[in-house]
Amino acid sequence: MTNRLAGQASAYLRQHAGNPVDWQPYGDEAFAEAARRDVPVFISIGYAACHWCHVMAHESFEDQTTAxxxxSRFVSIKVDREERPDVDSVYMAACQAMGEQGGWPLSIFALPDGRAFYAGTYYPPRPVPGRPSFRQVLDAVWEAWTERREAVERQGAALAEGLGGVFSAHLLDIAAPAGAIEPQLLADAVTALVTHEDPEHGGFGGAPKFPPSPVLEFLVRHAGATNGSGESAAVARALAGRTLAAMCRSALFDALAGGFARYSVTADWSLPHYEKMLYDNVQLLRVLAHWMRLGGSEEFPLEEARAAAGLTADWMLRELGLPEGGFASSLDADSERDGRSVEGGYYVWTRSEFAAALGPEAADDAARLAGVFGLPLGPHADRAAPLHAGRALEPEERELFERHRAALLADRSRRTAPGRDDKVVAEWNGLAVAALADAAWALGRPELLEEARGAAGLLQAVHWDGSRLLRVSHAGTAAGIEGLLADYAACAEGAFALYAATGEERWYAWGEELLAAATRRFVADGLLSDDAVERTGAAAVQTALAGARTLDPHDTETPSGASLLAGALLTHAAYSGSADHRALASSILGGLPTMLRQGARVAGWSLAVAQASLAGPLEVAIVGSPGEQRRRLHAEALAATNPGLVVAVGAPVGEDARVPLLAHRGAADDGGPLAYVCREFACRLPVASREALREQLALGG
Structure with a gap:
C-alpha cells in the first residue's frame, strides 16, 4: 500500500509513502478534502535527518490501529520543514503560543481552513508521566471536535489573530529612511557575545550547543575590517578563534572524514546529534575560508583551520554532491549498527573495532590513538563513542593519525552509511556556491570552483525560469513552491561570490536578475516580507495567520532572508554604484538596533552585513588579458580581509561594460593587467604588481 507521498521531491515525505496513514502533501487539495468531510486536519512536520521523527513514525505512523x-477521523498531512519553512514557522509559533517548547516532530491539529487549535511535538505510543500517548491525544482532539466544536473554532480563530499580529510586527518598512549604523553598535555586539561565551568549553550557552555560524561570520568580519587593529577587533578575533577551535577539536567535527554534525547534546561538544546538514557545513566552510584570510590566531592556528576546511569541502563533495550538480540537503542521524538503527552508529567506535581496523601489526598505534580520542577503557570498553580529542593534537599525534586515516576510513566505509535526503534546496545551495567560491582561493584548490559552477548551473537551469525561482528540486526536476526571500537572496549571494572568484560575467548577470525579481516579488506597500506577494498554494498558511504577511528578521541556524538580501544588495551596489540598492540595504539594516535588544546571537548575519557596510564599499577592478600576472593580482585581491570589498576581473572594456566597475578601465600600455582600488568608484592610480596592490588594500583603498 502507498499513500500520496510517493514521487515527492522530499526524501522525508517519501520515507512515509508506505505508511498505512493516508498522508497527503501540504496543499489546497488536502484542506479542501477536510472541508468536504468536515473533519479536523492533522499536520505532522519534520525532516529526513530527524531522529525523533523516525521514532514517532515507527511507533505510531506504521501502526495500523493508529492509522x-x-x-477515519482526520485528513493527515505530512510536511518537510526544509521544503516548507513557511509552514513550519507558522505552526511552530502556534505550538509555542500554546505553551509547548516546540521541536520536531511537530504535531498540529487544525481546522479545515488551516487555523491551528491544538499542538504538540513527539507523543509516545503509550502514556508516560507528564505525557499522553499519541492515541490519547487523537481521542481527546476528536472528542473536542465533536462535543465542543464552537470552542475549538474560537480557539483557532483567536490563535490565528494573535499570530498574525506577531508576524506582522516584524515586517520591515523599507520606505522609511534609516539612520547610519554606528561603529560602536558593532563593538558593543562583540562585548555582548563575550558575556554569553562558555568560558570552559567554548561556544555560546549550555546544552544543547549549536554551531553559531552567522555569529562567527560577523566576528571574523569585525576582526578583519581593520586588519585586526583596535580593541574590539582583537576581542572578536580571539572569540572566533576559541569557538572555531572548540568545535573543530570536538566530536561535533568528524575528525576522520570531515563535516560538522548539527549540534552537541552536551555542553562540552563531546556527544553530537549526528545528523549532518548542508546549511551548517557550507556556512562553516566559508567562515573557515575567511578565517584563513586573517592568518589564523594563537587560539586556532592557520594550519588547523586549513585542515578542517579541506576535510569539510571533501566531505561535501563526496557525501552530498549530486550527479546533476548541486548538493543534497542532509545525512540522517541514524544508521544501522549490529542489525538495528542506532543514532550515530556509522561514526562511533569501540576500542576493539578501532584496533581491528588498524590491524595487529599496529596494535601500539591503535592503543595510543584510542587514548588520544577518548575511546572508553575498562568496564566500558565495549561502549562505542565518537572520536573526540577535545584539544589540538600534538604534532606526533597528528602524524600518527594521518598515517592510519586511510585504514580507518576504509573500515568505516564497510558499514551501512546514513540515509541521505537528496532534495536540492535553492537557499542552501546558493550558500554552498559562495562557500566553495571563497574556499577555492583560500585553499588553493581550483577544482572547488568547478563544483561551485556546477551547483550554480543547476540552480540557474532547473530552479530559475527567468522570473521566478523554485525552492526545491529532485533528480534534476524542480518541484513544489516558489522560493522564499531567503532562496532568492542566498542564490544572489552565491552568484556574486562566484563572479568575484571567476570573473565570469554570467554569474554577475544572474545575481542582478535575482535581485530584481526579489525586490519585485517580496516588496509591496513599502514592506518587505518572506513570502512572495503573489503566490499560489499558500491559502492555508495565510488563513492560519488571519491573512497576515510574514517576515522573520532573526538569524537562526541560517541567515534570515532579510539579512541575506541586505548583503546581496550591498554587494551589487558596490559593483554597480546603485544608490537605490545601497539605500534599500540600509533600510533593512535599520532594524538592527531593535533586534539587538533581544541579543546579538539572533542577529549574526545582520551584524556581518552591517560590518561590510561600514567597511565598504571598497572596490577592486583587475583589467587585462588572462594569464599568470592577472591571476596573481586576482589572488591578492581575494585574500584581502576587508569585508566591504568586491572584486571584478575582466578584459579592457569601454562604456558598455556588463559590470559597471570595469567600465573605462584600461590595461597597461604593454597590455599587462592593472588593478584599480576604488572607493565609491573614485580610484587610486592603477598598479601592476601584487606588492603595490597589497599596500593599497592595507591602506583601505
Whole structure:
C-alpha cells in the first residue's frame, strides 16, 4: 500500500509513502478534502535527518490501529520543514503560543481552513508521566471536535489573530529612511557575545550547543575590517578563534572524514546529534575560508583551520554532491549498527573495532590513538563513542593519525552509511556556491570552483525560469513552491561570490536578475516580507495567520532572508554604484538596533552585513588579458580581509561594460593587467604588481 507521498521531491515525505496513514502533501487539495468531510486536519512536520521523527513514525505512523483512527477521523498531512519553512514557522509559533517548547516532530491539529487549535511535538505510543500517548491525544482532539466544536473554532480563530499580529510586527518598512549604523553598535555586539561565551568549553550557552555560524561570520568580519587593529577587533578575533577551535577539536567535527554534525547534546561538544546538514557545513566552510584570510590566531592556528576546511569541502563533495550538480540537503542521524538503527552508529567506535581496523601489526598505534580520542577503557570498553580529542593534537599525534586515516576510513566505509535526503534546496545551495567560491582561493584548490559552477548551473537551469525561482528540486526536476526571500537572496549571494572568484560575467548577470525579481516579488506597500506577494498554494498558511504577511528578521541556524538580501544588495551596489540598492540595504539594516535588544546571537548575519557596510564599499577592478600576472593580482585581491570589498576581473572594456566597475578601465600600455582600488568608484592610480596592490588594500583603498 502507498499513500500520496510517493514521487515527492522530499526524501522525508517519501520515507512515509508506505505508511498505512493516508498522508497527503501540504496543499489546497488536502484542506479542501477536510472541508468536504468536515473533519479536523492533522499536520505532522519534520525532516529526513530527524531522529525523533523516525521514532514517532515507527511507533505510531506504521501502526495500523493508529492509522485507522487517523484515516477515519482526520485528513493527515505530512510536511518537510526544509521544503516548507513557511509552514513550519507558522505552526511552530502556534505550538509555542500554546505553551509547548516546540521541536520536531511537530504535531498540529487544525481546522479545515488551516487555523491551528491544538499542538504538540513527539507523543509516545503509550502514556508516560507528564505525557499522553499519541492515541490519547487523537481521542481527546476528536472528542473536542465533536462535543465542543464552537470552542475549538474560537480557539483557532483567536490563535490565528494573535499570530498574525506577531508576524506582522516584524515586517520591515523599507520606505522609511534609516539612520547610519554606528561603529560602536558593532563593538558593543562583540562585548555582548563575550558575556554569553562558555568560558570552559567554548561556544555560546549550555546544552544543547549549536554551531553559531552567522555569529562567527560577523566576528571574523569585525576582526578583519581593520586588519585586526583596535580593541574590539582583537576581542572578536580571539572569540572566533576559541569557538572555531572548540568545535573543530570536538566530536561535533568528524575528525576522520570531515563535516560538522548539527549540534552537541552536551555542553562540552563531546556527544553530537549526528545528523549532518548542508546549511551548517557550507556556512562553516566559508567562515573557515575567511578565517584563513586573517592568518589564523594563537587560539586556532592557520594550519588547523586549513585542515578542517579541506576535510569539510571533501566531505561535501563526496557525501552530498549530486550527479546533476548541486548538493543534497542532509545525512540522517541514524544508521544501522549490529542489525538495528542506532543514532550515530556509522561514526562511533569501540576500542576493539578501532584496533581491528588498524590491524595487529599496529596494535601500539591503535592503543595510543584510542587514548588520544577518548575511546572508553575498562568496564566500558565495549561502549562505542565518537572520536573526540577535545584539544589540538600534538604534532606526533597528528602524524600518527594521518598515517592510519586511510585504514580507518576504509573500515568505516564497510558499514551501512546514513540515509541521505537528496532534495536540492535553492537557499542552501546558493550558500554552498559562495562557500566553495571563497574556499577555492583560500585553499588553493581550483577544482572547488568547478563544483561551485556546477551547483550554480543547476540552480540557474532547473530552479530559475527567468522570473521566478523554485525552492526545491529532485533528480534534476524542480518541484513544489516558489522560493522564499531567503532562496532568492542566498542564490544572489552565491552568484556574486562566484563572479568575484571567476570573473565570469554570467554569474554577475544572474545575481542582478535575482535581485530584481526579489525586490519585485517580496516588496509591496513599502514592506518587505518572506513570502512572495503573489503566490499560489499558500491559502492555508495565510488563513492560519488571519491573512497576515510574514517576515522573520532573526538569524537562526541560517541567515534570515532579510539579512541575506541586505548583503546581496550591498554587494551589487558596490559593483554597480546603485544608490537605490545601497539605500534599500540600509533600510533593512535599520532594524538592527531593535533586534539587538533581544541579543546579538539572533542577529549574526545582520551584524556581518552591517560590518561590510561600514567597511565598504571598497572596490577592486583587475583589467587585462588572462594569464599568470592577472591571476596573481586576482589572488591578492581575494585574500584581502576587508569585508566591504568586491572584486571584478575582466578584459579592457569601454562604456558598455556588463559590470559597471570595469567600465573605462584600461590595461597597461604593454597590455599587462592593472588593478584599480576604488572607493565609491573614485580610484587610486592603477598598479601592476601584487606588492603595490597589497599596500593599497592595507591602506583601505
Amino acid at each position: 485507522d483512527e487517523l484515516n
